[in-house]
Amino acid sequence: MPIRIWGNADAKEIVNVTLNGISQSATTDKSGKWEIVLPALEAGGPFTVQVKGKENEILFDNVMIGDVWLCSGQSNMEFSLKGSTNARKTIRHSDNKHIRLFTVPKNIQTAARGDLPEGNWEECNPLTTPDFSAVAYYFGEALQKEVDVPVGLINSSWGGTDIETWTSWESAMANPVYMVHEGKSLEQAIGYSTRDLERYHQALRTKDKGMTERWYAADRDISDLKTCELPSAWDGELANEDGIVWFYKDVVLPQSVSGLSALLSLGSIDDRDVTFVNGIKVGGTNNCFFGRRYTLNPGVLKPGRNRITVKVIDMGVKGGFTGKPKDLFLEVGGERYSLVGKWHYKPSVLTSHYGLGNLGSGPNAFSSLLYNGMIAPLVGYNLKGVIWYQGENNTNRAYAYRNLFPLMIKDWRRQWGYDFPFIWVQLANFMAVDTQPKESEWAELREAQNMALSLPVTGQVVITDLGEAGDIHPKNKKDVGQRLAANALQVAYGRDSIASGPLYRSMELVPGKIILSFANMGKGLQAKGNKYGYLNGFAIAGDDRKFVWAKAYIEGDKVVVFNEALKRPVAVRYGWGNNPDDMNLINSAGYLASPFRTDSWSGVTQPTLYK
Structure with missing residues (x-):
């Protein structure tokens, strides 16, 4: 494909771009934007790209020419390689200079953006693969072996997200829920802007009263605080809120715990936590995929009353203690004390405090918020195709997904200007096995995914043999990625092969x-x-x-x-x-x-x- 390179400079400035001995010039428009199109070149590299203006130049080294795939969706696409089956061995052998990785930073925007705030292409190796998408990595690894050209993987995904937020505001007007906003900008419809979001996020970083006023102190009076039952996602007055909420639980322990170490298990917390026991910080985790299990050193616990304090930071979607009751406990001296039940809580920073209404600040608050920040800046970058793994968040609206899924596919293709291959993962098997036939939201979502195969240049992989009944994030991502690669060889590369089931x-x-x-x-x-x-x-x-x-x-x-x-x-x-x-x-x-x-x-x- 012709190679598009674009950027910004001073108004009416002449910019010259040179790649592999081929040069092209462009003059910026009044706003300083410029774009050049170099002819299509054979795959290979590494090359150097020189971008030269009136007074400065930028050099990019180690540039490859090959096939770029956009890898998008929710948590099962975001799921990192280090959490997958046989991760250590895979990471140890992941060195491949012909695979390049780019992770799009999470970015909510109320208007379409032309640039990403940050990000870099990285060579595929044991230093860069652990935190990259496991599905995307296994897909790229299998594909690159077969096509024998450099493969670039752009991971633009966010766990727990609806398909609506990945669709442009223009196409959202075809969704009956948003038709009432015809003629309005997204900011006019939602009632706040990215600037309001930035004020709120600044507050998360700098205005947490819980830290400045030492809410974690062991002797803090919590008797007048409201209570809730845990484990549970935020509910009641917190149901539509994001932000920082502090939780408290007192546990009375016998004399025998003196001088003993202990284990504090909090289960899953969405999204982040900082945990204290008797005023001492004992742990903190920034990833909602991992359960919280913190070791308490001897001397942290004492006979009598002990205060457990958990600062929970919810960055979007649904916050709170989202694990199972059996995983909420304190274990010391061979005894296990359940922490299930009544906890006190006190909000510190909430979205409603910053003009964000009751929609919250998360990516699902409104249509198009992630499209604007995580897809729109990529539009124009020539893609070989897209792989997609999403749908879990739309199961309760599976019938609507019949329209929402093809709407998004056609939307992206229209934005790019051509019908690139689009291949997705059908939902895995999940939850308890039915003893008798019954209706199922998940089955209806899979049916909606099947229907999207009526669109041209599409493919689907079935993974109802790879799921885990008790985990919505099955660890076997290798087979998922390899099935996607096999499907891509047929759909995108024209291989005469069978790449999906009956x-x-x-x-x-x-x-x-x-x-x-x-x-x-x-x-x-x-x-x-x-x-x-x-x-x-x-x-x-x-x-x-x-x-x-x-x-x-x-x-x-x-x-x-x-x-x-x-x-x-x-x-x-x-x-x-x-x-x-x-x-x-x-x-x-x-x-x-x-x-x-x-x-x-x-x-x-x-x-x-x-x-």
Whole structure:
């Protein structure tokens, strides 16, 4: 592709750019903006780029020419390599000068920006990979081996975010929730600006009364403070707030704890914490993905009353103690003291104190806030394609996702001016396995993701075999990344290969049975792990719409589904649940069929309007 390079200089200044011996000049406009377009070049490097103006020049060394992929979404894309399965070994062997990494800083903006506040391209090596997106890394590693050109990975992701915040304000007008703001800017619609956000964030850094007034002191009187039940996300008066809130819990301990070390477990906290015991700081964590387990040195605890104080900083979305009750305890002298129950609390800095209303300051407060700060500055940078991993945050509005997902894809393509390949990860299996067939928000979201395959140059990877029932962030990111790479080779590079599983196409009713037909079978359908062709994960229903588990088997290139007790079946569902962990219908390439249903009956999210 032609190489676009742009920037800023003085008005009417002539800027010259040289890359690999090829030079091009441009004159800035009245606002100082300039842009040049160099001809397409063969992949390779390293090269030097010289940008020269009237009185100064900038040199960029170690520049590569290759394929750049934008990697975006929520927490499962943000999830760092150091937290994934076999991370130490992977990081130790991650040295590859032909892979370059760029992380877009988290940035909420109420108007589209042309620049990122900071960020650098980095070579892929054990120093740079630990905190980079695991999915993106494994994708790039597998892809680069196959295409044998330099690969650049831009990670622009933020955990716990809705798809609406990644869509431009222009396209948000196609969302019924935001249509009422037609003709207004986002700032006019939301009622505050980035400047207000900056005032609030400055307060987070410098105006926490809890620190200046020593709210962590062991003898502080907390008797008049309000109380809440923990563990819990912020609720009640804090439900729509972000900011800093201090929490207190007194624990009475026996004489035997004197001189003993201890373990304080607080479970998961969203987003950050600073923790004190009896006025002594014992720990602090800046990552919501990790549970809090702090070792208390001998002498910190004492017989009688002990004060646990936790400063919680919520940067957006939903704050608070988000872990499980079993993970909230103090352990000392072989005894475990539960910390579940009543805690006192006192807010220090809240979004409502700074004119941000009850929307909070987080990225989900309104449409387009992350598009403006984390996608808009990238527009124009030539991409080979996009990989996307998001949807968990939209499951309660899965029916709306049928429109919101393709709306965002088409929005980004329109902004860039061409239909780049767009490949996504379908939601993993999660939560408890259903003992009986039931409705499912997660299944409806997967269905919405399936529907987006109607857009051109798109791909999807199914990972309902990689999830973890008790963890929304499954650790196996290697298989996710490698499946994305295989899909990209087909969708973006034109490989004649099978890179995804069977897709349901049609059904035929016969007495007592339903016969299903599929596309994308390769050399045929198979039952993974069952040489007799028996399939798991199917449910069947009659006119009463009550689904029961079904028997299913492969017959030729079809799947036959039945239940002896059901004489007149009318509909089939496959993998329809939060955690369909036993799905085993695959094609000859070994890829799982996507969950699907043959009916179009109203689901649990269909009445929900867009949000």
